[in-house]
Amino acid sequence: MKRTGVAFGVIVLALVFAVAAFAQTGVKKKRPLPQDYGKVVINNYSEKAGMSGVVFDHWWHRSKFTCRVCHVDIGFGMKAGATGIRAADNMKGFYCGTCHNGKTLSGKVFESCSKKFSPEDMKRCERCHSLGRNVKREHDFAAYTEKFPKERFGNGIDWEKAEADGIIKPADYIEGISIKKPSLAIQKDFALNPKVEGMPDIIFSHKKHTVWNGCAVCHPEIFIGVKKGSTKYTMVEIFDGKFCGACHSTVAFPLMDCQRCHSKPVQ
Secondary structure, eight states: OHHHHHHHHHHHHHHHHHHHHHHTTSSOOOOOOGGGTTOEEEOSSTGGGTSOOEEEOHHHHHTTBOHHIIIIIIOOOSSTTSSOOOHHHHHTTOGGGGTOSSSTTTTTSOOOOOSOOOGGGHHHHTTTOOTTSOOOOSSOHHHHTTTSOBOSSTTSBOHHHHHHTTSOOOBOOOTTTSOOOOOOOOOOOEEEOOSSTTOOEEEEOHHHHHHHHTTTTTTTTTOOOOSTTSSOOOHHHHHTTOGGGGTBTTTBSOTTOGGGTEEEOOO
């Protein structure tokens, strides 16, 4: 009986996902290649300045830094293009220039933008401004993640397990940018009850999310309330990129991986 309930719930959720995928364009969304999942194109001003758009690989940066460092301490918006980054900002040490200045992290991170550059330096520009260009990436996705734990969807990597196993150790502090603060007590996991009969409960883990996000990524911008049940939302809104959908389906594992959230068996 339990298996039947779980199977029914997963089928219902799959149908909801399929409807949402067709709803906006009438065409099923193409599943991106593993290395392209989470990729962001930053092109607010690049083409206007005669340069190709910037291609940002989330998979590489998330293996090195927590989400909170970039989206809270440095101040990147949660949507592509929302930050409005200019070369002048990077040169002043903001946004990408926080780390990409040729000095931060023992000089291992290349400088992003500079006022003076030679024709030879244009190759450095193309490391970021690579949209539509055949630019060889410095880090090969397949080679880098070869020994990472795998999962079915997204870019095929179980990032949570990779962090738990010590394969990656995302930095959560940048000297001169981040604020040293004591850790807060982590709330216990709790269940969220779906409205569809037969659907497995959602088990939400604060512990898993605080490893990467802290509190400030989610509260109050994405979830206004901090008490269970105080913020009301639907799967339609999530598929539309709100609430859980702000990260899931863009960078975190996608919504089609139903059983990662709906994990409590039906009684």
